[in-house]
Amino acid sequence: MKILFYSIHEFEKKFVNEAFKGVEITLIEDRLTLKTVDLSKGYEGIAVFSSDVLDKKVLEALYKYGIKYISTRSVGYDHIDVESAEKLNIKVANVPEYSPYSVAEFTVAMLLSVNRKLIKANNLFKSRDFRLDSLVGFDVNGKTIGIIGCGKIGSVFANIMLAFGTQVLIYDLEINEKLNSNKNVKYVDLDFLYENSDIISISIPLNTHTKYLINKHSIAKMKRKPIILNTARGGVVNTNDLIEALKSGQISAAALDVFEREKGMYFHDFTNKEIKDDEFNTLNSLENVYLTSHQAFLTNEALSGIANTTALNFESWRDKGFCQNELSS
Numbered sequence: 001m002k003i004l005f006y007s008i009h010e011f012e013k014k015f016v017n018e019a020f021k022g023v024e025i026t027l028i029e030d031r032l033t034l035k036t037v038d039l040s041k042g043y044e045g046i047a048v049f050s051s052d053v054l055d056k057k058v059l060e061a062l063y064k065y066g067i068k069y070i071s072t073r074s075v076g077y078d079h080i081d082v083e084s085a086e087k088l089n090i091k092v093a094n095v096p097e098y099s100p101y102s103v104a105e106f107t108v109a110m111l112l113s114v115n116r117k118l119i120k121a122n123n124l125f126k127s128r129d130f131r132l133d134s135l136v137g138f139d140v141n142g143k144t145i146g147i148i149g150c151g152k153i154g155s156v157f158a159n160i161m162l163a164f165g166t167q168v169l170i171y172d173l174e175i176n177e178k179l180n181s182n183k184n185v186k187y188v189d190l191d192f193l194y195e196n197s198d199i200i201s202i203s204i205p206l207n208t209h210t211k212y213l214i215n216k217h218s219i220a221k222m223k224r225k226p227i228i229l230n231t232a233r234g235g236v237v238n239t240n241d242l243i244e245a246l247k248s249g250q251i252s253a254a255a256l257d258v259f260e261r262e263k264g265m266y267f268h269d270f271t272n273k274e275i276k277d278d279e280f281n282t283l284n285s286l287e288n289v290y291l292t293s294h295q296a297f298l299t300n301e302a303l304s305g306i307a308n309t310t311a312l313n314f315e316s317w318r319d320k321g322f323c324q325n326e327l328s329s
Contacts, residue, residue: 098305146197149204
């Protein structure tokens with residue numbers, strides 16, 4: 001099986017090459033769009049990334065060029081029209097899990113960075129301004145953490161937060177019995193979580209049910225003016241509503257590893273390029289906002305797991321005709 005990798009990045013090449021030894025692969029930096037779909041000619045499968053576009057038109061073109069298998073190097077698959085792929089008999093798979101510690105630990109790092117103002121502190125220090133007046137934070141110990149979506153990543157994050165000495169509120173359709181047995185954990189509805197959380201962490205997939213879950217109406221229910229942490233997908237948060245809440249003080253701060261219009265921007269060098277997105281530029285200008293460019297997953301362990309599972313997906317299709325990680329609409 002010949003496989004084309006779209007949107008390949010330098011940080012993953014080593015892991016992909018190790019996982020696909022003995023397999024004919026081609027690695028290209030181009031994002032998959034309608035303009036680059038013709039590069040898939042002559043391949044049976046493609047490996048894509050969250051920044052690629054796989055809508056109905058792109059999938060129809062992939063089908064025309066003979067693509068039978070698509071594996072995305074991510075847990076989330078909101079960038080793929082799975083229903084259209086099914087109709088075209090193109091098989092699609094994801095990486096349902098890799099190191100959950102990578103994202104959970106990064107979420108903790110973002111919380112501590114925005115709360116204790118570490119970036120500002122370091123910038124002041126480098127300019128030899130050693131005053132502390134603008135750097136006051138709070139103890140995480142004793143606070144209430146709200147976790148929206150408590151799968152593998154959310155569960156790891158919950159356990160880390162429990163070790164800090166917090167109370168944890170969880171909203172999830174499935175109950176983790178081990179967590180639920182902890183006296184400091186409570187499964188609640190969203191309204192209760194909004195009203196009682198000092199910190200709210202988002203770790204749910206983006207779909208029609210979760211699009212703009214955080215909006216002006218849900219924000220209005222947040223009584224404790226929380227810190228918002230988002231290491232899931234940018235589209236779960238209405239950016240304009242978040243900006244208004246950050247400016248008014250209804251939300252005290254936000255740490256965001258994702259942005260709803262990050263495609264084509266994140267993972268690329270924009271050092272000397274203008275970014276024509278008013279909401280992004282406003283977020284980036286706010287002192288109570290901490291932004292990173294979708295790097296929460298970026299550890300050696302996670303990258304190895306992603307590459308190995310992607311290789312296993314294609315191997316299963318080749319040898320068995322099916323893959324346990326196949327997606328359906």
